[in-house]
Every structure is written in C-alpha cells, then in structure tokens.
Amino acid sequence: MANGGGGGGGSTSGGGGGGGSSLRMSSNIHANHLSLDASSSSSSSSSSSSSSSSSSSVHEPKMDALIIPVTMEVPCDSRGQRMWWAFLASSMVTFFGGLFIILLWRTLKYLWTVCCHCGGKTKEAQKINNGSSQADGTLKPVDEKEEAVAAEVGWMTSVKDWAGVMISAQTLTGRVLVVLVFALSIGALVIYFIDSSNPIESCQNFYKDFTLQIDMAFNVFFLLYFGLRFIAANDKLWFWLEVNSVVDFFTVPPVFVSVYLNRSWLGLRFLRALRLIQFSEILQFLNILKTSNSIKLVNLLSIFISTWLTAAGFIHLVENSGDPWENFQNNQALTYWECVYLLMVTMSTVGYGDVYAKTTLGRLFMVFFILGGLAMFASYVPEIIELIGNRKKYGGSYSAVSGRKHIVVCGHITLESVSNFLKDFLHKDRDDVNVEIVFLHNISPNLELEALFKRHFTQVEFYQGSVLNPHDLARVKIESADACLILANKYCADPDAEDASNIMRVISIKNYHPKIRIITQMLQYHNKAHLLNIPSWNWKEGDDAICLAELKLGFIAQSCLAQGLSTMLANLFSMRSFIKIEEDTWQKYYLEGVSNEMYTEYLSSAFVGLSFPTVCELCFVKLKLLMIAIEYKSANRESRILINPGNHLKIQEGTLGFFIASDAKEVKRAFFYCKACHDDITDPKRIKKCGCKRLIYSEMSIYKRMRRACCFGCGRSERACSCMSDRVRGDVDTLERAFPLSSVSVNDCSTSFRAFEDEQPSTLSPKKKQRNGGMRNSPSSSPKLMRHDPLLIPGNDQIDNMDSNVKKYDSTGMFHWCAPKEIEKVILTRSEAAMTVLSGHVVVCIFGDVSSALIGLRNLVMPLRASNFHYHELKHIVFVGSIEYLKREWETLHNFPKVSILPGTPLSRADLRAVNINLCDMCVILSANQNNIDDTSLQDKECILASLNIKSMQFDDSIGVLQANSQGFTPPGMDRSSPDNSPVHGMLRQPSITTGVNIPIITELVNDTNVQFLDQDDDDDPDTELYLTQPFACGTAFAVSVLDSLMSATYFNDNILTLIRTLVTGGATPELEALIAEENALRGGYSTPQTLANRDRCRVAQLALLDGPFADLGDGGCYGDLFCKALKTYNMLCFGIYRLRDAHLSAPSQCTKSKKSSSVHSIPSTANRPNRPKSRESRDKQNATRMNRMGQAEKKWFTDEPDNAYPRNIQIKPMSTHMANQINQYKSTSSLIPPIREVEDEC
Template identity: 85%
Template sequence: MLVVADGNGSYGSSSRMSSNINLNKNKDSSVSISKMDLIIPFSPEVPCDNNGQRMWWAFLASSMVTFFGGLFIILLWRTLKYLWTVCCHCNIKNKEAQKVNNPMNSQADGPTKNQNDKEDVPVSEVGWMTSVKDWAGVMISAQTLTGRVLVVLVFALSIGALGIYFIDSSDPIESCQNFYKDFTLQIDMAFNVFFLLYFGLRFIAANDKLWFWLEVNSVVDFFTVPPVFVSVYLNRSWLGLRFLRALRLIQFSEILQFLNILKTSNSIKLVNLCSIFISTWLTAAGFIHLVENSGDPWENFQNSQPLSYWECVYLLMVTMSTVGYGDVYARTTLGRLFMVFFILGGLAMFASYVPEIIELIGNRKKYGGSYSAVNGRKHIVVCGHITLESVSNFLKDFLHKDRDDVNVEIVFLHNISPNLELEALFKRHFTQVEFYQGSVLNPHDLARVKIESADACLILANKYCADPDAEDASNIMRVISIKNYHPKIRIITQMLQYHNKAHLLNIPSWNWKEGDDAICLAELKAGFIAQSCLAQGLSTMLANLFSMRSYIKIEEDTWQKYYLEGVANEMYTEYLSSAFVGLSFPTVCELCYVKLKLLLIAIEYKSEQRESRSRKRILINPGNHVKMQEGTLGFFIASDAKEVKRAFFYCKACHDDITDPKRIKKCGCKRMTYSKMSVYKRMKLACCFDCGRSEHDCSCMSGSVHSNMDSLQRAFPLSSVSVHDCSTSLRAFEDEHPSTLSPKKKQRNGGMRNSPNCSPKMTRHDPLLIPGNEQIENMDTSVKRYDSTGMFHWCPSNDIEKAILTRSEASMTVLSGHVVVCIFGDVTSALVGLRNLVMPLRASNFHYHELKPIVFVGSLDYLKREWETLHNFPKVSILPGTPLSRADLRAVNINLCDMCVILSANQSNIDDASLQDKECILATLNIKSMQFDDSIGILQANSQGFTPPGMDRSSPDNSPVHGLVRQTSITTGSNIPIITELVNDSNVQFLDQDDDDDPDTELYLTQPFACGTAFAISVLDSLMSATYFNDNILTLIRTLVTGGATPELEGLLAEENALRGGYSTPQTLANRDRCRVAQLALYDGPFADLGDGGCYGDLFCKALKTYNMLCFGIYRLRDAHLSTPGQCTKRYVITNPPYEFELVPTDLIFCLMQFDHNAGQSRVSLSHSSHSSHSSSKKSSSVHIPATNRQNRSSKAREARDKQKKEMVYR
C-alpha cells in the first residue's frame, strides 16, 4: 500500500504495522518510520529488509528510463535533423535566388564556393560509419559463417536465460542475493552482457533507428538487460519481466533455416506456428506468475497467492481452451484484467493455430525420414513403378529361400505413399524392406536414401502402361537424375521398347562394363517367343530357369509331378575347382552331371589371343577346343545355390570315390604355393593330354601360356596332390572317357563333334580357322550375305510392296515349315518391335536354306510402321488381313506351319484387365476350332519332299542332323503349334477349354504355360533380381534368346536403327560358329535304342561325347506317364531330369547343338524351302534320324545302358 507522510500523522493501522515489524529477525532493534515526503512502497514479507521495503520499482524504472530515454533521444535527433534539412533547403533556395539576381558574381564565386563545399564534406568520417554499419549488418544477417554462429549463439543464450528464469521462478518474486555468491545471477549477468553487445550491433546496423527501438527483440532487451545490472548494484533480485525471453522462441524457424534444417514450406510454417503459440503461452504464464505472486500494489500486496510458474502455464492452457476447471484462477485485479484481454486473443490463437498445426502434422509424410545405413549390410534402392503387384513379384524372387542368405536391405523410393495392402506387405518384410516417400528426380530425396552408398539402384517399369515410349522416357530421366547425383552407382532398369535403349548410351556415365544393365522387356519377350518357334516349349523352360521357384512335391504320378520337379531348377554361377583345369568343356560337363549332379551349360572364358586378352566372353556349350582355366566361372542349372558349391569344392584326391554328391564339401587338403615352374608344368601337362606326347616331346605349349603365368599364380590354388598324381588321374579320366575328337585333331571344331570311331568323312577341322579351306576359297567376297557383325543373315532393303502377298498369291506359294505371326495393331498402336522376333530366326548360325519363312498376318498400316526395321531380313512376307479371318489363315497354310505366334499391339489401350487379351484369345480359339483336309498335306508332302533345315540328305546316316520325314499333315486346329502372348496372367484360363486350371492359379502352374503355348511378360520380372545378383545372367539370357545381340550391335542400331550389311571375312564368318537350340527326337535314329526305357543320363553322355550336343530338358506328351496313353497331343516341359529318369519313344529332347559348317556345302540352290522343329500333332523335332531296325529295342537299350554304367568307374 502506498502511504503519504504529512508531518502531522503517522502511518495508518499502527498496531498492525508494529505487529508485522515485530516479526522481523532483529526483534531487539527499535523500528520507527521516519516521516517522508515521498511515496514509499513497502511489504512486510521481504526477508532481507528490516523494514520490509520492496525495490521492484527500481528494476522497473531502469527499464522504463532506458526505453523512453532512448526513444526521446531518437525522436529529438529526428526532429533536429528535420529542422536542419529544412534550414539547408531554405539556404539553397536563397543562394539560387542570388544567382538569378547577380549572375556575374555567381559565376566568379561559383568555382571557389563549390570547391570549399567539397572540402567541408567529411569524406573519411562518412566512409568509416558506412563500413562499420555494413560490418554490423553482415554480422547479424547470418550471411557469413561468423554471422551464423553469432545468430545461433544469441538464440541459444536466450533460451539459456529463459531456463535460468524457470529455475529462479521457484524463489520469491523479490529476494536479497549477493552477486558474488549467487551462481545463477553470475551466469545471467554474463548472458545479458552478451545481449547488450549484440543489441549494439543491431542498433548500428539498423537503417531505421525508431522502428528498431520499437521492435519485439528490442523491447525484450529493455526489460531484461537493465534489471540485471540493478540487481548487482542493489544486491537483490527481482524476477520481474525476465519471462519476456520466451518471445525469442518466435525466431526458432529462422534459426533452423540458417542451419539449413528447414527447407520445405510446410516444415517452416509448422515451426512458425508452434513457436508463436508456445512463446505466447509461456510469456502470458510469466505475467500471471508475476502479478499473482506479488499482489496488487494498491492493496499493499496483500491479495497475492503462491502459484508456481507451471501452475500458471496450466491456468493459461485451460483458459485458452475454454475449459476452465476452476481449480486455479486469478485473484489479483491485475491478473483478472490481463485474463480478460488474453482470453480474447488466446482463444482466437488456440482456435486457429492448433487445428492448423494438427493438420500440418497429419499431412506430414509418414515415410519422409532418411535411411540409416547399417555397417556390414548392403542396401539397394528400388524406384519407378511401385505397386502391390510389382513389389510382391520383386520381393518374392529377390528374397527367395533358394538363394544364399540375402544380406541386402531393400529401400523403396516412390513419390506416392503406399496403400494399405502395400503397407502391409512392407510390414511383413520389415526386417529387410523400408519405404521412403520421395522422387529420384529430387537430389534431396536421393540423399535421404543414401544413394551414394547403395550397392545398386533398380528401376521398375510399368509393363501395362498405355504409352510405352513415355514410360521409357520417364525411366531414362530417372537414370539421368541418379547418374547426375552419383555417376558411379550401378543401375539396372527395365525398358519397354528396344529402340529406347539407344538413349541410355547417350548418358556419359552409363557403362555396361561396370554393371549398368537395361532389361528390355520387348526384346526378351520377342526372343523367348522366337526360340519357341525353333523348339516349342523353350520359352517356358527358360522362364522357369531364370525365376526362383520353390519345389512343390506331388506324390501322384501325374504330369505336374515331373513338371514341378523341373520348375525347381534355377540358373546359378560358381567358379570351377582347380581340379578341372586343363580339361575340355565336354569332359567337365559330363563329370559335373554324372558326379556332382550339376548341369554345366556355359562358362565365362578369357581368350588367350593377344588382341582380346583382357576380354571375357560367355561361351555356351563350347567344343573340345576350350580348356578350363584357373578361376573359370561356370553357369549351372541346379535346384539351389548350395548344390552349385560342389563345383567349387570338388577335389580329385578327396572326392574321387564319393558316390553321394551331398558329401562333396570343402575338403581338408592343404593348399600348396606353387612356384612358377610348377604352374608351367601343370599347364604343360594339361597341354600334353591333348597332343598325347610326353612332356619332353610336347611342342604345343603356346606363347600365351607364358604370358599368363603371373595371373595363374594369383588364381585359385590346387589341392595338395602331386603333379604326377594329378596328371595320372586326369589322363586316366581322359582314357576312360575319350574325347569326341581324334587326338591329332584338336584344332577348333565348328560343326558336330564326332567320336574317333566315326567315319573319316565326319571328322573335320574348323573350316574358318584353317588356311586353304574350301569354304574360304569359295567364299564370295563381293556379296553381302550377313550383317557387319556376322551374327545375322542380311539382304538388301526390300520394298514393302514386294513383300506383300495377296490371298491368292499366298495360296499359290504353298507355304510349309514356316512361321506365321498373327499381329493385331493399327496406326495408333504402340510398336511391339517385330525386329526382335525376327532376329533370332535369322541368326547366322543357321544356313540360308535352314531359315524358316516368316509370314506376318495383320493390318498393313501397322506393318508399314514396323517394316523399316524388317526390310533387311530375307524370307519375310506380309499378308494384309486379320488373324480372325479363317480365309487369311488358310491362305498362309497355317496347318503346315512350324509355329503360329499370336501378338497384339492393342493390349495396353484397355482399362479392363480381363479384356486386354481379348483379341489374342479369340484368335487362338479361332485357330483351334479350324478343320483341314488331309489330302492337301499329302499332296504337298509327295511333291516337296519336305527336307527340313539342317537335315541334308547328303549327310551321313548316323548324323543327328539328317532329314526329317514329315508325317501326315494336321487335320484339326487344336494340333497346330501355337504360342500366345498374354498381358493379364489370369486370362490364361481361357486358352484351353479342356483344362481344370483355377483362375487364381499362378501362371507357371497352369497347363498352357507348362505346355509352352502361352507366354506372359510378367515372367520377366525375375530378371531384375537375377541380374543384380549376377550381371552375367542377363548376358547369358540375351545370348540364348536374341540370336547373338551384343553391346556392339546395339551401338550400331543406335546409330542407324537398321542392320548394316557387311562383306564376308574369316572374322565375321567365325561368329557363325556358335551353338543353337534344337530338339532331338527319340523315336528313330542313333538314339532310338535309348528312347524305349533308356535312362536320360545315358542319353546325355552319349549325345555329349558323340556329337557335342548338350541336353538340358525333355518335351514330353502330357499323357505319356499313363499305362494307356490317350490321343492328347499336348506336351509339357521337364527341365534337367535326373540321371535315372526313364525315357519314352515320343520324347523330344531340348539340346544345344553345335554349328555344322558342312550342312550347307552340298546345297546347290538356296531357294529350296526347309523345315525343322516339330508340330504338336506329329510329335517330331528339328533333329531327326532315318528309320532303323527297331526290333528288340528294349533289350538293346538295357544292354547298352548296363555297359555304359560299367565303363563309368568314376561314378
């Protein structure tokens, strides 16, 4: 209470006053209040003052004097400056008037006066002030590192001062404290000294001093800095207005932006709202805490109530939220008055800020964090088309149990948050899968997923998009963005159109040698289908080999049992043991199959030629000329990765007598460190096995052996077997299993490798590598028959008008043994890339007379668009029409074709998935319902002779490439070999009306797929993970199915978009010497004795040793396992059967056949039609043997099988 001393009276309520004073600690001292002429605030509850006098007015006065005093000075300065400006302006006007009145004087005095004026200007002073102002501005604007540090430091110290306030709020509002003893007061003093210096910098840098004086941060300093100095002077502390430091929280978002932490508008807005709300809340709570604990001054501070600061915070929150429980409330008049005004603004702020904050938090990306790499664990980034279907297919194959432990974490990056189903899928694989929302086109998102440390980046494409070119363009942009961010990252991307692969070559950092790969779905799809034209069912077998399938055991003796046993096989790679070094590929292949139960089909071979010393090539079923090197990588067909380890662990010394391949594990042999001489001796021994001489007489050691000494020393060591023992064992193995070539003829053999027991005319040297060979001598170098790479047949460009056949012309042509391609499309349809379908059928490892004629049936407008890529291939014709017209189909003799391919370019233009394949399904059912007259086929068979490709009648009788005698022609369309492309896997149920496939059955389990009559692009999804784990897999697939496409050829096609013809040279003709896929018939010929009850393993060894043919599967009639087989002509695929698998005469064997140079030499004319492969109705093949006496075939087969088993002592 404020009381006035008037000299005549004393303080009111003297008795109450005396009682309050008696409570003081100094009870013995007499207390008397002298009369004053001033207003004195006092309180009996101040513990440090004997008379209970409060000094809060001194603290408040220091702040008010500072604020209003400075404001007065600024206003006074502005007033004087304004008056000075007005006076100067008046002087200038007077001087101008004098110049008008006295022009002569002004001219005479002008230069002198102007010079004096210039001298009066304090140039140096103005420059110094400007530089200081600029320096101060830079310091507080965070433009430099020092400035950012200063700004952040000021904010941190402000929060520290607020923390000290929270600590001191538990003490009385005003208390006596010794500066030298109070640690918190010392820290607060240091903070405020720093704030004072920073205030000076801000004042110097301010352009408008008045607005600077009135801004919030300045007001905070006025009411927090001066009271600290007063506290030191008076040795007492007043909590006062120190809560205003909470207003500094408003700058929190600016500080985070300076630190480059906040970058998005939503995050900045969220932090702004939260900081304003919290700072206002804490500041208001501080004011309530002050007035409620102090009381009203006019009530002599008697109406105060003890409230902690956090109770005030609680009071303000329930007030803003309009709840008002009433347990805590304001008692003072100042507090209630403040609450009246605060509830208006606080309620408005609470009602607007809180919902917006909640909305921003709710709209924040749930998957917007950053990936944290785990030490010792790789991670890959998967982006592109991320849907439930694509992700589930990818994860199913990538995380398959048949792979070794996949210690790779998969990080998905997509700009759309996953739906509930996809989110559930991620949660099921949460230990190895993470999802982040973002775009690979944004470098910030690439940094979030740690793309620079990722092992690879996989880009999935939308196979069902309406515009394939646009989808490819988007994926190419993703590649550009990723490569721009990190050029060394390995990228595996899916491409839909083959011609778009050329754009990837334009990216400077794209390098297929470093692991970058583009999986072109159109190219591989067409290649798989083309190989089915050469050997029906091969598309199914290859698709199953490169997909990870679990073994499903079936007890019943059904066709599904044998099919699923083959489905469980996959393609793996493993380095070969050193025990195989020096052996030929057929020998190693036989040993792996018989001993290790593994099927070796290809190796990665490093050429010893000087010009290609560093180049590695993948050789599929090479001949005897290829010897195993140290560290040779083999490609195996096996059921899981653990089985393939046998090829790496195999040791001749330790595992020679083991019959159970599961016991072949890492042996305990000590590894020897061979000297250069021992390595030279081992290589010489391996060479001597070929020439048959002693090592002293051997002269076949090539110079390349010496050059590879150092590299071989660094290769895998051999087991600790002496060189003598090793050579003896290897020589014994060669003796027990003689090479397929004569010992004196070890040059590279390009045709069918025959055993030494064959007639001399069947034993040949390589006609491309031996000088003076007849083929090279007769080679016409003036005619271009092949493309510039020598990989494909080529002809000069044909006009499309010459290739068009009318219906009558097609009927007169009497087509047979050809390929009919039914294509649905129009001028608006996306191109399917028919060149990729034709190229494997025009590979140069076929002779010209072996090429199957290709007839396209479809819209002429569409085929004109595709013709630009087809006009350089021979034997290609077009029948304008529609595949739904039976007249067009009869005109092309579809009943005499080797394969009918049904494609559609309109599949992506329909939204309903069930209707995407309607045209292909209708065409398939249309063909199957057709009926044909057998008399036409008989007449054509009698007149033409039907000598299929590669079946030259001049070949020896025991050659497996002898002529195929065509049986009666097809009379019903259901027996026509057909392969139909599907987009939607579930539509496969409509192709066969007599099957019992469930609509929910997976594609690979359905009968049409198992029979090789249906193909869907979805089976290629597994190539992404297969390519990641082994980049050689994609090269092997492309080598198998594309007919020989290479990166060099892609570069040429990128330049010209067409094959370029080239003259035949020994180098280009040598490219023809590569194996091709064929089918071997068992019902007749040299293998007929094994066809009736023989073992598949005996057939495998005989074909490999006699003709260097590598068998890898069976195409069997569906009902062959029944005791009374029906009339069903459908066949299914059996991949890599076991050795003891029993054969039946109707089986067709998938094999890799060597190129036969002599097959086309006896041909005088290349215009004769040729036919190969087989048809479903006649159970034939592209490899057939003339009829022989088949009496007592079963007994002969058993005798031959028993004899061969006795000879195989190494089993």
C-alpha cells in the same frame, strides 16, 4: 501495529493529545510474496481529538504502506518502500523517448525536404548546366561541401552494410553471433525461472548475487546487439516497434536500474520467452531443418510455447503483486509453474478451478487471453498433431551392419513388384543370402505392403524418399551399397516416359556415386541407347539394363524355332520351391524340371585339359549336374560365354561353368570334385571338399602335364595311354627347354599336341574319331590354325568362299542383312498372299494403330535372322496388322530379308487364310494396345479373341498336298533326305491341319490371370500361378512378368543375363547395341574372317524321337542314354524334351496335346544340312511314346547309376491337389544348339 481510522487490527499506541503515527517494519519476511504490513497511527479514544489529527492518522498509512522485505546484509530504504515504478519507468522512458526522437527526426526531415524542394530543383538545373559547360570545355570547381557529404554518406553506408552482414547470418561470424544471441536469450529466460521462486521485488546486492551478475552480462551483450540491429535497420521506426526490440526495452534497462538501486524486480523479464519464436530460424541456420513440414512444425511449436510462457509470466507478476488500486493487498502466492498450469487449463477450456486469478488485472487479462489463447489452441494444436502424425514414418537413415552387404531397390515399388522380387531374391535355394534389401520410394507403403515388409523385417527395410534427391541417397548409404536395382512399371500407359524416369534415376545415382553398380529394367529397346550417354555407365563393371521388350520378344522368337523354349528358359532363371506330387500326372515331371535353376561355379582343377563334352559327360554321369556352357578366356584374356563349344576347346584353370541344378549346394560338387578322392564314389552327396592338396604343376615336366591332359581326353589311364609318340615326345622335350609352361597354357599345348599328332597315322578307331572329333572339321585339315582360337579364325575353305562384293550380313556378322527396302515392296494383298502358298513360315498377328506405343518388332525378327542359320533355313515372316502401325516399325525392319506385310486385322479369318496360317510353323499374337486400358481384365482382350478365333477355324484337307514343313536344322548323320546318310529310311508325308486347335500359337499376355481364358477346355483356377497353368507349361502363352526374376538373378550372377541374351537375342552384343544407338538400324558389312567367325555359334533346333538316330531311345529309352548318345555321337547337348500330357497313363481318351517336360534337354550340334519335311502329328506321337517310358524309368536317368545310387530329387514348391490337376494341354519343345563350322554360298 498502530491502527488509525481505517487501519488494520493490532495493538495501539499513541499520545493523548496529538494523534501521532508510528511506523514499524516487519522483520518477518514471507518466502514467496511481499508482506505488506501497514503501520498506521490511531488516535486516542477521547472525544477531544482534533479533526486534523484524525485526518493525518487516516492518510498516512496509505502513503507508507508500500514496504519490501529487507535483510541485515542488504542496505535498503529504511522505510522499505517499493520501487517497481522506477524499473517500469526506465523501460517506458527508453521506449517512448526513442520513439519520440525517431518521429521528431522524421518530422524535421520531412519539413526540411518540403522547405528545400524549390532549392533542390534549382541545384539540379545548375548541375545540368555545369554538365553542359564541361562538355564545352569549361571546367568548374566542385563544391567541397558536397564532397564531404558524399564521403560521409559512403562511410555511413559501409557501417550499415557491415552491421547488416553481422546480424543476417550471411557469414560464419554472423551465424555464430545470431546463434549466440539466441542461446543467451534462453539463458536469461532460465535465470528468470530461477528468480521466479523469490519475491517479486527484493533488495539484492549486485556484488553478492551471482545470478544478477550473469543476467547483467547477458543484457550488456543484448545492448550491443541491439545497437548493431539499429544501425543495420533501413526503417528505424519499424525496427523500434519490432517484438525483439520491445523485449529489449522491457528487459535490458531494468537490469541497470537494479544495479543502481540494489534492488531486484522480477517485472517483465518473462518477455524473453518471445525469443523462442526465432527457434526455427536458428535451426535453419545450423542446417538442421531442411523440409517444409519440419520448419512449419517448429514454427507452430515455438509460437505456441513462447505465447504460453509469456502469458504465464504476466499472470505470475500481477497475482503475486496485487492490484495497485487495492494497495497491492489482494495478492496471492502463486509459483510460476502454477501459472503455466493455469494458462494451459484455461486455453484448453477445461478450467478445473483449483487455481484461478484473484486480482482484477489477472482476471481482465484472462478474459482477453481466453479469446486469443482458445483460438490459438484450437488451430495450432490440431495442426501440430497432424504434422507430427504425418511425419515420414520411414524418414530415418540406414545404419550399415558390419560384415553385411546391402542393396538399394527403387523405381516402381508396389505390392506386386516387391513380393515378386522378394520371393525370388530371398529364395531358400540360394546359398545363404547375406544381403539386406533397402527399398527407397517417395510414397509411403500401404497396409499390405507394410505388412510384407514386416514379415521380412530381418532382411528388408523401407525408407521414404527419392533417388533424385542426394539427401535421400545419403540416407540409404548408396555409396556403400553393393548395387542399386531399379524396377520399372511394366503396365504403364507410356513406356517411353517410364524409361525416361528410370534413366533419370540412373543419372542421379551415378552423379552421386559413379562407382555404384546399377541394374535397371527398361521397357523399350531403343531407350537402352540413352544409358550409353551416361559417362559412368560401364557394363564391364556390372552395370546392366534388362530390356523387357527385347527379352520378351526374344523368348517368343525362340519359341518360333522350338516351341516351348520360352517356358523352359523362363523356368530356368526363376527360383521355384519344392512341390511334391504323389499322383503320377504330368505335373509331377513338369514341376521336377521347374525346380531347376541356372547356377555358375568354377570347375575343379581335375577338369583342366579335358574337352567340353568330356567334362559335360563327367558332370552329368558322376556329379548329376547338367553343364551347358563355360566362360572362356581367349589369349588376350577377353571373356566369352560359349554354349557347348565342342571338343576342340579344353578346360582352363579357373574356368567358370554354367549348370542346371536344383540348388546351389549341388553345383558345389563341380568345384570340390577331385579325381583322386572321388573317382570311385557313386553317391554325389559324398562329393565334398577333400583334404588332399592340388597337384603342383610346376613340379611336373611338360611331358607329364601334356600327357595328363592327353589321358584326360582319351579317358584311359596314363600307363595304358599311347597317344603320344616318341617323336612328339622328343619335340616336347625340346619345347620344354625353350620355355616353361604355366598351368593355363597347358590347354593350348594340349590342343597343339593333338593337331600335331593328327599329322601321324592315328591309332584311334573310326568310332573313337567320331566321338572325339564329332561333326566338326578335322584338325588335320589345318594343324597350325588349331594353335589359335578356332572360334575367331575361320578355316581355309571359309576364306576361299568369301564374297567380298556382296553384303549378306551386318557389320558384326551376327545377323543376316539385306539392302533397305521400301515398305511398299513387301506389302502383300490378300490375293497375292493366297497365291504365294506360304508354308513353314511365321505369322505375326499384331494389334496396334497410329497412337499405339511401339513394341520393338526388331527384337522379334533379329533372333529369326541370326547368322548361325543358313539363308535357306530362315523362316519367312509375315506380319498381319494395321499398316499405319507397321509403317512406324518398318524403319527398324527394312534391313532383314524374307519379311512380308499383309495389311489387315488378325481377327479377320480371310486375312488369316490368305497367309496360310494352317501351314505356318508358329503364329505369334502381340498387341501394342495392352497398356492403354485401365481394367486389367480387359488388357489382353484382343490377343485372347485372336487366339480363340484361330483355334475355332476349320481348314480343307485338300491343300495338305501343298504343305511343306519348315526347313529346320538337322545335324550330320540325321538328314532323312538321303538314304545313305540318314539312320532312318523313309518319310511319312506331312498331313495338313484341318482344325485351328492344332496350329502352334504363342500369345503374349499382360495380365497373368487372363491365361485362364486362352483355353476353354482346361481346368486352371484363376488363382493359379502363371508357371503352373497349362498354356504357359505348354509354351503357348508368355507373360512379361516371368522376367521379374532376372533382376535378382543378374545381381547374384551377371553372367546369367549374358547367357540368356546369348540364347534369346540371337547374338546381340554391347558393341551391336552401341552401333544401333548411333544409326537406329543394322549396318551392312562385307564378309571378313572375323565376321564370318561370328557365325560359328550354337543355336536351338528341334528333333523328333520317333525316327532318326534316336529312334531306339524314343520308345522305352532313358534320358541319360539320350543325353550321352547325343553328346558323344553328335556333339549335341540335350537339355529339354517334349512329351504328350499324361501319355503314360494309356487312357482311352488320352489328350493329343503335349507339354514341356520336367527334364530339360537342348541339343547343340555342328551340322549344317537342313531337315526334310516332318509330320507334326508324328512328332507328337514320338513325344508321347517318349514320355510313356520316361515315367517308368525315372530312376534310370543316368546310364551308369546303380539302383541304390543317389536319386536326383528336384525341390518343388508345394501344390494343392486341385492345382495338381490343372495343366492339360499344349506343346513344349526340345532344343538344339548347333554352331556352324563352314560358310556356303547362300542366295
């Protein structure tokens, strides 16, 4: 190198007299940066050198020092001079040139507008004049120039609109174009990343450089897109200054310059990273981003990353180039990714110092970048982290598992509601629950609820969302779900608002998928009518609404008929685990019954043709199962659930039975039972699926088929049976030739055959007649009617006694009805109530005011006014409470007879004494103010105070003479009023109650833990579950929480809910609900055979065991003997017993209070005569005696069970010793379910 003046070191060469300079190109090219090898001339060391020569040798190196690396393949400048200014100039000229043209155009346009302002006004006035002239009929030619201008404007507008549509993503073509531009911008940025490993400026051959060709194609497309954007822009100036426009200015023109100069300058191509800012818009166009949080997160990330990459590109440019005023000699070799690293540590204020900027431009940029980058880092990064952290943890989608069903649970999702639901739904007594539970709620679960989900992670999943959002419904695969369950908030302050929200959930789900089965909880009965307005709501397809108020008040109403029935029924549809207690206490027997649940199973073909009592007895004795009802299909194939229908009805093929058992496996015996294989088996565990095949009825003659049904009915062998006479046999043969019988019609033929046989002298003994005929009407009275369904068509005596002029029942015939009465006519003053001397009535203590939510007292009254009771059997109902509140409820009560109101307060002892509360059959304590208090411990304060107030009252025994017990139902043969008909002669006089403790009370509670305050002498622990507490076990307390189990019970078997409604509501049907939805009141109707037939249904009653027909079993008898005797002799189904607490211990200080028994017994009957007054104390003594023997004869429940036979073990939930010593008082009931067979004149 020649060095002159200030040149760098190296070898020197030169002439002696003239200081010439020689330039030499470096052929050694550095891989990562430009080699700025300066060749300068040096003058000779002689002192005779001229000053001009020296000056020339000094300035010439600075002019020629800018050289670039070259190769032999690329023709480049022979001197190697850099041309970066040409690339930069192309961008600057384009930007400023266009900006100048736009400003010049705007200036000229403004001047033209100002100058022609007056002319414009003149033309406007001329147009107005022309318009008036045309109105006068004078037409003037339109200026052709104006037409051309208008056409030109129209063409320009059309092109502008087309361009706007193309770039705005309003059409599919526009969306494709926008996405394509973004994708090509990212592609150009990737090419920049690749080229950043090369020198900043180098000689490139366009025809041989593949990346340059691709970049050229991309930028041609960008140029076309820029033209579309320019045409579509309304404000050209603002468009010219947009970020995307600036990016195009500094990236598109340099590419064309590169092709022209055969050079490549990395330059400002890093600005393509600014296109990342539009990433969120592109994702929204593709319908990927839908939520505000996701859009915000992508926006923050794209701005942060694009700024980071763009700043790194600028540092990479200036550090690898150097400062221009330093002759580009202070450069340093940094890769692009090292610059990215430098910018990150700079923004984060860490600054390790391993990489730093050396150039002045780089350091100056870092000063300003630290100010902006630090602020951006400090604000964006925490927000990004917060958004990522706050992203829905449960925001995914459910993946359906092949071969496994799933249900969706939504609504009120809390720790309490979910734990109660899962405890019952996933109970081990259910037979292999292969269902996955998907919870959907818009609020993320708390830590406790999350832990509960994790404990059941194999069968439970939670997703955050709302059923009102179709997107969330799609996430949980609602269209493939087996059902959707909606939980309600039972403790909300506004029940109507809660019901409205659940109805909206039903509407949303049904709108998304009309075929989905929905089971929803409703708080108010009157809101069920709104569900009928949903077109796709269909209860026949499995849609069910569990009205908590309806069932709660229905349970309480049944307890008015048979105290403790609410506890028994609540325990039947609740799943309880096995609890084993060694101590011989009342809990042992109570919990034995608690572990039983309601199950359904199809009956074996071995039962076809048998009567219901025969099958019921066979299941009880042989299979150790308690069958209480069947699903009966009438001739028109309509299904009805019949509870103890009696011996007139024969079992059909495929009949569904309702059983009480401890688990689902036990109920399978009814399906597997085969008379040929299991007839001699004594251990029910051995009754399993046998290998023999079903009898083929088609190969049997009709005579054999009917004979088999007959023999099943009489219980004798086919060879010994003489039921069928020769004449009947001949008639049957004729019938067989006329038309064959199917297996289903065998039942009808068997019934017809029995009716036909009854016309002949019967060979059955009177006792056999009593067993088979029971207490029902004799079939011989109307043999032709017996060919039809006896439940639908009444007998001749019913038709004769019908009074078509008096409306005594509602239009459906299910309830007693009277003409609407004004509330003033039923209001009693305190003196009037005292003079009425009420007895055997029901006192309803209600707390409420004008602002209280209605609890629906109609649901309490309707079961007590069921038409299967005779009019004289109806208990008088007296409401004690605020008249303002009762006026609001009266609209739904004014059609029921025997209803009175005493305005007052249940806390007033004067009011309670006026209604003779000591003579009532039941006192019900309700409150409409429970949910208005935030403190859960105080929600039941009014009910608890009223209960304690009544129990502390004392009464005078002198009024005991006036007391009369309620006229209850007594089956035929059990009427103690007639010595000829009564098995027990003589009656004890009903003594009066002298203390309020002996008054039968049932109290409604909201908070389960408040049950501990109802009795001060019990030892219940506050943590004891409700069903283990003494008040609940004895039937004196009821909480709505026990109805939670109905959700899962209804899902697994919707017939269970129908059965519960049949037992509880007194006969409410979907048709009746539709009628109430129309008029909000019962409509009276004239008696017809069809409506009177609806009265023929079972009901609940209570019988004593000390006297009456079961007196021989009341002391030392077994439950199996009682069950069989009641079933055979009186056609009663006994499924529950009452007995005193710990009566078998024979302790001197034995408590006189009773509790609900473990073995449930209910008694349906056909009798229609009322009971004589019966002593409540004697009833307690009977129950106590009954229980005393039940403990000793526990393994002799079944009459024909040998000592070594299978013991009936009931699985019960484990319980601590302290818990086992808790329940110590209160009563429970027996149950009677008697259908009515005749209609009598009632007043």
